[in-house]
Amino acid sequence: MSELELTFNQKLIKIQAELKVPKSNYSDFGGYNFRNAEDILKAVKPHNSKHGLLLTLTDIPIFMDGRFYIKATATLTDGTDSLKVEAYAREADAKPKMDDSQVTGSASSYARKYALQGLYLIDDGIDADSQNTADSVSDDQMREEFLEIFHRRVAEVSGLTQTKPEVIEANILGKNGFDHLDQVPPEYYQQVIGYMKLLLKKAEQKTQKVNKPVVDSNPQQETKSFTWGEI
Known part of the structure; x- marks a missing residue:
C-alpha cells in the first residue's frame, strides 16, 4: 500500500x-x-x-x-x-x-x-535521552533543589563579602524582579541561579584581589650574618 x-x-x-x-x-x-x-x-x-x-x-x-x-x-x-x-x-x-x-x-x-x-504520542521511555529529564522531575523536587542551591549560594556570597544573608537574598531577588523567594516560578529557577553564579564569581575575584600578597618593589639588601670570630 x-x-x-x-x-x-x-x-x-x-x-x-x-x-x-x-x-x-x-x-x-x-x-x-x-x-x-x-x-x-x-x-x-x-x-x-x-x-x-x-x-x-x-x-x-x-x-x-x-x-x-x-x-x-x-x-x-x-x-x-x-x-x-x-x-x-x-x-x-x-x-x-x-x-x-x-x-x-x-x-x-x-x-x-x-x-x-x-x-504524536511522544513518550519518555528509558533511552539515552531520558535518563535525567525535566518531565520525570516533580514540581516539588524542582522547588526543593532550587531552594537548596539558592540558600547555599547566598551563604557562600555572605561568607566572602561579610554581608548579611538577608541583604544578599533581597538583592538577588530584586535584580530578577521579585520581592519574595516564594514568588519565583519554575521557569525562572535557572535565571536566578545563573545570576547567583555570576555574583559568587565576582565576590571570589574581589576577595582574591584583596588578599593578594604585596610584593615590595624596593627590597632591602639582606644583612649577612656573622660571628665575632670572623671580624
Whole structure:
C-alpha cells in the first residue's frame, strides 16, 4: 500500500511509530536534558509533508480559579479527517522584568509542547535521552533543589563579602524582579541561579584581589650574618 492509499488514522499511526525527538537541550540549573515545542515541530514537519498532513496550533487564554491559563490546541488534518489534542499551562504569578506578552508566550510554549506530545504520542521511555529529564522531575523536587542551591549560594556570597544573608537574598531577588523567594516560578529557577553564579564569581575575584600578597618593589639588601670570630 502506497503512502497516498493510507487512511488518515494509518498515516498518524505510522508517524507516531517513526517520529523521534531527542532531548537536545540541556538545563545547567537542573542538570537534565529536555525537549521543547520547537524541537517537536522541527522533527515532525518532514513526516507531515511526506503524508500530506497539515498541522496547526492555536492558543486561547482562559481564566479559571482566579488564575490565567493558556489552552493550546494541536490540530492535524488531511483535508477531510482531523484530530485535535488540547493542553493547558498556567501563567506565572510574577512578571520579572517581562511584559505581559512574554509571560503569556512562556505559558503558550509549555502548553503547545504537551499538546504536540499528546498528538504524536511522544513518550519518555528509558533511552539515552531520558535518563535525567525535566518531565520525570516533580514540581516539588524542582522547588526543593532550587531552594537548596539558592540558600547555599547566598551563604557562600555572605561568607566572602561579610554581608548579611538577608541583604544578599533581597538583592538577588530584586535584580530578577521579585520581592519574595516564594514568588519565583519554575521557569525562572535557572535565571536566578545563573545570576547567583555570576555574583559568587565576582565576590571570589574581589576577595582574591584583596588578599593578594604585596610584593615590595624596593627590597632591602639582606644583612649577612656573622660571628665575632670572623671580624
